[in-house]
Amino acid sequence: MSEAKFVSALRFKWLTPLYDFFVGATMPEVSIKQSLINIAYLTDGAAVLDFGCGTATLTIMAKEHRPAINITGIDIDKTILNKAEEKIIQKGLDIKLTDYNGERLPFEDNSFDRIISCLVFHHLETPVKQKVLAEIFRVTKNNGQLFIADFGRSESWYQRLLFNMIRGLDGFKPTSANAKGLIPSLIAGAGFINPVIKKKFKTVFGEVQIFKAIKQ
Numbered sequence: 001m002s003e004a005k006f007v008s009a010l011r012f013k014w015l016t017p018l019y020d021f022f023v024g025a026t027m028p029e030v031s032i033k034q035s036l037i038n039i040a041y042l043t044d045g046a047a048v049l050d051f052g053c054g055t056a057t058l059t060i061m062a063k064e065h066r067p068a069i070n071i072t073g074i075d076i077d078k079t080i081l082n083k084a085e086e087k088i089i090q091k092g093l094d095i096k097l098t099d100y101n102g103e104r105l106p107f108e109d110n111s112f113d114r115i116i117s118c119l120v121f122h123h124l125e126t127p128v129k130q131k132v133l134a135e136i137f138r139v140t141k142n143n144g145q146l147f148i149a150d151f152g153r154s155e156s157w158y159q160r161l162l163f164n165m166i167r168g169l170d171g172f173k174p175t176s177a178n179a180k181g182l183i184p185s186l187i188a189g190a191g192f193i194n195p196v197i198k199k200k201f202k203t204v205f206g207e208v209q210i211f212k213a214i215k216q
C-alpha cells in the first residue's frame with residue numbers, strides 16, 4: 001500500500017519533535033483545548049474520538065478531565081503517535097491510539113458519542129476535508145456531536161492578516177476553506193445539522209474558532 005500523504009504537525013517532519021513546545025509557546029493552547037473539552041460536555045461512559053490527535057495533548061486533557069470516558073486518538077502520522085504513546089504511558093492513562101491511511105476510519109458506523117479535533121482541518125485540502133467529514137459523520141452515533149477547533153475567517157482584518165503566516169507555513173490550498181469561513185458549510189455538507197461557532201480565540205496566527213454540530 002502506498003504511504004498516505006499529509007502535512008506534518010509543523011509542516012516538516014524534522015520539526016515534529018518540537019511541536020508541543022512550539023504550540024505551547026505561541027498559542028493559547030491550553031485555553032483552546034480546555035474550552036473545546038468544556039463545550040463538548042463529555043459524560044461518563046461516552047465514546048470519544050480525537051481526530052488528528054497528534055501528540056495526544058487534547059486526548060490526555062479530555063481523559064484527565066473526565067476519567068470515565070472511553071477515548072481513542074487517531075492520526076495519520078505514525079511518528080507523532082509514538083510521541084503520543086510515550087506521553088500516555090508516562091501518565092498511566094487508559095487511552096487507545098490508532099493510525100490510519102487517510103481513507104476509511106477503522107471504526108464501525110455509529111461508534112462515537114463525541115468527535116473532537118484540534119488544529120487538524122487547516123492541514124487538509126478541501127476535497128480531503130469533505131472526505132474526512134463524511135467519514136466522521138459515518139462513525140458518529142445518532143445524536144452524537146462534533147467539535148472542531150481550528151482557524152476560521154475572522155471579522156478582524158488584523159486577525160485575517162495574521163492567518164497568512166500559517167497559510168504560508170501550511171500551504172494556501174489546505175487553508176483556503178478556513179480563510180473563507182467555509183468550515184460550517186463543509187460540516188453541514190457532510191450531513192451534520194446546526195453547525196455553529198461556539199467560541200473564538202484571537203491568536204498571533206489568526207482566529208481559532210470552536211465549531212459544533214450534531215448528527216441526527
Ligand SMILES: C[S@@+](CC[C@H](N)C(=O)[O-])C[C@H]1O[C@@H](n2cnc3c(N)ncnc32)[C@H](O)[C@@H]1O
Binds near residue numbers: 057077080123
Ligand atoms: C497541528 S497538528 C494538531 C495535533 C493535535 N490535534 C493538537 O491539537 O495538538 C495536526 C495533526 O493532524 C494530523 N493530520 C494531518 N492530516 C491528517 C489526516 N488526513 N487524518 C488524520 N490526521 C491528520 C497531523 O499528523 C498532525 O498530528
